[in-house]
Amino acid sequence: MTDHTDAQLHDQASHERGASHERGHDPADPSTSLDEDNRLLPGFVSQVCDALDAGDDEAAYDLVEPLHPADIADLFELIERDYRGPLARAITDLLGADVLTELNDYVRDDVIDALPAAQVAELAGQLETDDAVAIIEEMEEADQRAVLAELEPADRAAIVDALSFPEESAGRLMQRDLVAVPEHMNVGQLIDYLREHADLTTEFWEIFIVDAKHRPVGTCQLSWILRTPRHIALADVMKRDQTLIPTDMDQEEVALRFQKYGLISAAVTDGAGRLVGQITVDDIIHIVQEEAGEDMFRLSGAGDGDINQPLRETYTARVRWLIVNLGTALVASTVIGVFGAAIEQMVALAILMPIVAGVGGNAGTQTLAVTVRAMATNQLTESNTRRAIIREMKIALMNGATIAVIAGVATALWFQDPHLGLVIAAAMQCNILLAGFAGVFIPVTLERLNQDPAVSSSIFVTMTTDSMGFFAFLGLAVVSGLVAF
CATH class of the missing domain: 1.10.357.20 (SLC41 divalent cation transporters, integral membrane domain)
Structure with a gap:
């Protein structure tokens, strides 16, 4: 779909929502939708469900629009399963990647099932590779193919590559977006490189130094780069000791390495020792929580212990x-x-x-x-x-x-x-x-x-x-x- 068409649809949606205000649909006031503990009020949740029951998507949209993405995710988890599909279709342009990443796995499956493949592909393209894989890997094979077909070639190649690794392995968990530079650079050249290449990932705190075969030989923290004179070679300031993670390592073992060595991020290497991705501590926090919960519920024989589990x-x-x-x-x-x-x-x-x-x-x-x-x-x-x-x-x-x-x-x-x-x-x-x-x-x-x-x-x-x-x-x-x- 062209950008011009997207703009037309957005203007049309805005016009329809404006009309809905004239018909008496007032947007939700965040102060009346959340309690003092920032939890959605039962009355607000009921309002949204009533609007969906009445088939009034504009009213549902107006109620949800003022909410923070995390609160929208909470709303999906609080409503009955039958309402999740209609709500997802009613608030399509509010349903961004920041909402999907907050959703419980079972609830996210319900939401994804209600969306067309093109929209799922658009959302997946906004996510980090590991988050996109987490969504697509749970789909049926036919749905996977439909979504992958809608993705940009680069995104599709990264996700297909990730899906080739075993479940719960470092290859599935890693992010492909990182900054890697050759070891012959000096600090000034690195800074110029970071400023001149707008296509680099926007969130990073560590830069990987690689040799001619793209094998990691060290790392540089941004704080070191900012405090070092431009003429100093990266080889003189980089940290050579690294904890390298093989792509086939189990995610639980990865978490143990992060815990043992106090890592913030770590390079992931393939069988030939080449740098193929990185794992960051925010992913590890999720894994630690997930593994700890699994062990607790397994000890009691309670399955996943998830109230949203079928x-x-x-x-x-x-x-x-x-x-x-x-x-x-x-x-x-x-x-x-x-x-x-x-x-x-x-x-x-x-x-x-x-x-x-x-x-x-x-x-x-x-x-x-x-x-x-x-x-x-x-x-x-x-x-x-x-x-x-x-x-x-x-x-x-x-x-x-x-x-x-x-x-x-x-x-x-x-x-x-x-x-x-x-x-x-x-x-x-x-x-x-x-x-x-x-x-x-x-x-x-x-x-x-x-x-x-x-x-x-x-x-x-x-x-x-x-x-x-x-x-x-x-x-x-x-x-x-x-x-x-």
Whole structure:
């Protein structure tokens, strides 16, 4: 579409919106659309939905127009899924790249599905390559082809190249827009180069220095360039030590490198060592948040933990772990069944059993949470696994002794039975000690088997502490002569 046609359409849209004001549609006042915490008011959200229900796109546009892009993104996430498509079509020229980058992944898919391929391509062209890839990679193959066909050749080539890398790899994450100059330049030549080339990326703080084969040999921060005399060679002021990121490196490992070395940006290289892109810390913050959230929800078996996730996907993610949990619960029930006759002889055993299992389960969960986080941040590796297990066993021994004394004394006083108090104290100590061991051993073992420890560790730890807690308590009651087997 030509620029002249775009201008005509924009003038026409402006005329129609002006007419809508004459018909009584007043634009939203930001002070009445947001509360004191800058959250959209329920009444404002309802107004927008009512306008969409009435088919009055002009009124919906006028309500949304004064909002900040981040607030428009919030609006899309707050309204029902059925309204997202109509709202996207009603506010097309307000729906810019700055709105798309703020949207939740599931909500963004709904919005993109409602837009024609040409508009999606226009939005993708406004985004950094990594953000554009994040949008296009979730589309169906036919939709991908349609959008790519509408893109400028340079943008299309960059996105197709990014899509050739594995998901969640540095190649997908990296930005192609960067500033790289040859190492033979001096500071004055670099400054002139930056001023004379208007097509360079507008946002950068670090300049990459490359050799004749386009391999990165150093970096220069803008602050160094501005404070250095023009005649000084870049080779004399550049920082030669770099952390280079291979294109096939997993994004979680990339985040760990940024965290470990305190990076702001890093060069991404291909198999031949050539500079092909960069990763910046703003992308890493997103990855850290995403990975931390994934691990947290996987520990609970809650899927993505996203309230915008489709119902079927949420159901599938949760129910399979509930089924597995049902199976592990049967193991604990089997242990109780073995000691059924002993429990019948003393009702107190049935009363106290859940306490032993529950406290052991909480102790195991504490250790598991610490272990999974340590593994995710590379604090726990093969070289210090044994030390970590011994440390957790010492903590469990101290915790177990404390809880055992409290539980034993309380039980002895409550049931007027010191023998029963000793049994529950010993069972508490045994189960908490086992919980400490299981909380480290199970996730470490799963990782050695190339399984994600955050996904299924909690189920196996809970099964262990429940079944062994019951077994220890009831077994000690029988062995000590408290009840007959």
